[in-house]
Amino acid sequence: MERHVKRVPLHFLFVLVWFLFTLSVKSMSMKRSSYIIHMNGSHMPKAFSTPHNWYVSMINNSLQFASPTLLDNHKPQPSLLYTYNNVLHGFSDVLTLDELEALKKYPGFISAYIDTTITLETTHTPSFLSLDVSNGIWNVSNYGKDIIIGILDTGVWPESPSFNDKGISAGVLSKWNGSCEGGEDFNSSMCNGKIIGVRYFNKGMKGFIDPSKIISKDSARDDIGHGTQVASIAAGNYVDEVSYFGYAKGTAVGIAPHARLAIYKVSWNEVSRTSDTVSGLRQAIDDGVDVINISFATKVTLPLYEDAIAAASFSAMEKGIVVVAAAGNKGPNDDTVSNGIPWVLTVTASTIDRWFAGSLIFGNGETISGWSMFPGETILQNLSLVYKRATLSSCTSLELYNVKDKIIMCDSGNFTDQIDSIAKSNASGAIIVSDIAILRQNQDIRRFPCPCVVISSKEARVVMSYINMENNDSPMVTMNFKQTFTKTKPAPTVAYYASRGPSLSFPYNLKPDIMAPGSWVLAAWVPNIPVTHTGFKTNLYSSYIINSGTSLACPHVAGVVALLKAAHPNWSTTAIISAIITSADKFDNTFSPIQDYNSHFASPFDMGAGHINPNKALNPGLVYDATPQDFVNLLCSKFSEEQVFTITTRNCSNPSPDFNYPSFLSFYSDRKASFVHTFQRTVTNVGEGAATYEAKVVPVPLYTIVEVSPMTLVFQKKYEQRSYNVTITYKGMLRDQEFTYGELVWVDKTRKYKVSSPIVVHPRVEGVF
DSSP states (O other): OOOOOOOOHHHHHHHHHHHHHHHHHHHHOOOEEEEEEEEEEGGTTTTTTSHHHHHHHHHHHHHHGGGGGSTTTOOOOOEEEEEEESSSSSSEEEEOOOHHHHTTSSTTTTEEEEOOOEEEOOSSHHHHHOOOOSSEEEHHGGGGGTTTTEEEOOOOOOGGGGOOOOOOSSOOOOOOOOOOOOOOOGGGGGGGGEEEEEOOOOHHHHHHOOGGGOOOBBBBBBSHHHHHHHHHHHHHOOOEEEETTTTTEEEESSSSSTTTEEEEEBBBBBBHHHHHHHHEEEEEEEEEEETEEEEEESSEEEEEEEGGHHHHHHHHTTTTTTEEEEESSOTTSSSSSOOTTTTTTEEEEEESSSSEEEEEETTTEEEEEOOOOSSSSSOOEEEEEEETTTTTTSSSSSGSSSTTEEEEEEEEOOOOHHHHHHHHHHEEEEEEHHHHHHHTTOOTOOOSSSEEEEEHHHHHHHHHHHHHHHTTTSSSEEEEEEEEEEEOOSSBBTTTOOOOOOOOOOOTSSSSSSEEEEEEEEEEEETSSOOOTTTTTTEOSSSSSEOSHHHHHHHHHHHHHHHHHHTTTTTTTHHHHHHHHOBBBOOOSSSSSTTOOSSSSHHHHHHOBBOOHHHHHHHHHHEEEOOHHHHHHHTTSSSSSHHHHTTTTOOOOOOOSOOSSSEEEESSSTTTSSSEEEEEEEEOOSSSSSSEEEESSSOOOOTEEEEEESEEEEETTTTHHHHHHEEEEEEEEEOTTTTTEEEEEEETSSSSSSEEEEEEEEEOOOTOO
């Protein structure tokens, strides 16, 4: 039977589509989002006594542009979240697009940043960094005495033993303007000589989250654990007899143990917002901190002129505050580094020479130590070792087999699935073969719910030789746990997870800047959040944790900055950054049989200038100094005046891409085309007096000629300055997207100082803002 369908007139379809489109546009214009509004304070009318009153008036006037539906008494109205008066001038608010457009018409409006979401990115690391109680930077700086480190993070657990104030002088520092306002569950008596200030900022979070879904209290108490770790690494005091379930036994201590801590909770269980972070940064500047640690990054890459944290950190730099930030955990891919801000010290993570292990003793006497962090007290003595390639090799369906009271060997499958399956089974334990699990230094390294030991494929061949021995009908193995080894090699290496450069937000100076310990670091923890579990459901708690990430590398550097500030109170922020960069150690440890993800040694885009060396940074010989205006001139050479004005109100007096920074980046647009690039640099002698330095380029980047003029710098006295030029001639022979690198080293005639700067020739980054 023929079916008749009534056709809809074409003009009716057009009207319907147009109606739906306009309805969608209207809905979008009515939707509220939080913004950070940047204003020019000089345009404030004289009728207003404060910027706050001016902003409130602007918001109220913007309501006349809103949809009538939005003016309903039951609808959320624009609400002023924060007023910013120093890090940038302006405010944050929850607005519709219509209201935002209305605000843009006001005199003095500069820009509007969308309020973005932010992601969070010990017993051995001080000795790994050669910090010694008898000499060096600890001694000279008096352990960072009275330097204030501002920690912008998830808050703090003040009762942690790491925040005791033993050995720290009592009394209020004259430079300190802050207070102890921790909110619920945090009274002022919880502050002491170590934690001298506490505040929290959550208006941005509350403006973004449905109120019914907010579980966090109005409190600076750490209910995530991240901030407590970070604070203890930067400046935790001495605590004896610390361990993580028997691993990493020793005395816990931060990098600057006598520095003070100011805590600003800006990151929350629900979400972390830029508006809260900027407000915390503003408060830290007002309170009088010396160093600011930011162990997180925005989820998306923003150009500097749309990054409110870039603008806020510029204000901090102008006040002489060094801002240290994490590079991110998106490695090993290139172009993933976060916080690529020229005036911020950007930190990537390295491994350290410590290994947590379980030992395997086989029936033939062969012994292997493999990676393990099983927290239980189990010792498995002379149990049967089972391996069947066709059935048990993946160890993910163990309920089908008789594995009770046996140790099984797994050599294929997903590591996480394997340990979960083993934990559910009645097997006594397992040997897991996984190069990948070892290689990637899983950030969830604590998760060993089963008595398991992880070994490499090379070590597995030794085990298989034993299993396949003639007349070996019943292979046996004994497993012991809670073993800690130091001096393991190769170390340090660039951590697999660490983000790599160049920075997409501003690729014109080298990022990351420096590498510091970030893998398997012991730090303080909150005792009411489980750190791991045994079996399948038994949670375990601890006051200390072992963790990995650039978030943990960052406070190591913040602690070193505190030590340098105590030792050299008159040094500028850029002088301190220069000292850290030019004194860094260069390690060719990235390549190894296990860590074969990189066929070459670590490049400057992997590790920055190298691995931090605090004692060398104390007395670097020469420093590259710069003023805030120098940074402005750099920005003016790349951005429009309007874009620069979103970061600073300073004028573009002398735009120049040649910035006095201790690294040299030269770009090519056509790999086959030769070019010549000349840089000018000025160094300041901070050594002991008269000195003579000679230049060496080692190695010379491939397919280039590097000339330094003059090759010798002679200083008659301390603080004298000398300038030089570096000319890079590229011969046009690199492959597509290939880069090459080397190093300029100034060596004094006594061989006491080596002042190093990376040289990189690479393709211009596509898609840069």
